[in-house]
Amino acid sequence: xxxxxxxxxxxxxxxxxxxxxxxxxxxxxxxxxxxxxxxxxxxxxxxxxxxxxxxxxxxxxxxxxxxxxxxxxxxxxxxxxxxxxxxxxxxxxxxxxxxxxxxxxxxxxxxxxxxxxxxxxxxxxxxxxxxxxxxxxxxxxxxxxxxxxxxxxxxxxxxxxxxxxxxxxxxxxxxxxxxxxxxxxxxxxxxxxxxxxxxxxxxxxxxxxxx
Ligand SMILES: [Cu+2]
Numbered sequence: 001x002x003x004x005x006x007x008x009x010x011x012x013x014x015x016x017x018x019x020x021x022x023x024x025x026x027x028x029x030x031x032x033x034x035x036x037x038x039x040x041x042x043x044x045x046x047x048x049x050x051x052x053x054x055x056x057x058x059x060x061x062x063x064x065x066x067x068x069x070x071x072x073x074x075x076x077x078x079x080x081x082x083x084x085x086x087x088x089x090x091x092x093x094x095x096x097x098x099x100x101x102x103x104x105x106x107x108x109x110x111x112x113x114x115x116x117x118x119x120x121x122x123x124x125x126x127x128x129x130x131x132x133x134x135x136x137x138x139x140x141x142x143x144x145x146x147x148x149x150x151x152x153x154x155x156x157x158x159x160x161x162x163x164x165x166x167x168x169x170x171x172x173x174x175x176x177x178x179x180x181x182x183x184x185x186x187x188x189x190x191x192x193x194x195x196x197x198x199x200x201x202x203x204x205x206x207x208x209x210x211x
Contacts, residue, residue: 044189061128082118
């Protein structure tokens with residue numbers, strides 16, 4: 001804007017400042033202050049950008065090596081346990097079956113991955129039998145002792161045999177959290193044991209929508 005005369009120039013400058021403020025205000029509304037302040041928080045704990053739980057390379061019950069890249073385009077829910085677990089694992093698996101149910105068609109874009117912390121007893125055959133008790137689409141993975149050590153360390157998962165450790169009837173204490181990756185394979189959300197399926201399903205939908 002070109003103005004002549006002091007008064008008009010002063011008015012023009014004021015208008016420019018006003019416009020700039022308006023533009024900044026609009027930008028702050030669009031982009032928020034900081035990260036996505038305009039969007040509601042996820043139900044899970046947002047761990048986007050964390051430097052752990054970056055992936056896995058393990059074996060499924062058919063003998064195929066599996067990693068996050070195999071599930072590109074799908075959200076991936078990962079948790080650790082063992083098939084003889086008396087309560088925690090069956091509860092989580094039941095809840096994830098409920099999440100699949102709630103997702104309906106979108107369930108095709110969620111891969112649930114169960115990683116055993118008890119590969120000595122959780123044979124491929126046993127894992128193959130166990131998953132369909134909850135949902136046949138779930139995948140169970142196992143590793144060698146070293147691989148199990150490595151993946152649990154990377155996911156910061158604790159596990160320890162207790163009870164009859166010299167025999168075959170031990171139990172395994174283990175962390176029971178759930179890790180959720182987005183369709184691009186990025187770690188995004190963490191849930192403590194016992195999160196409601198509806199709250200997980202809502203987050204999965206948002207990740208599938210590209211959030
Ligand atoms: Cu368990």
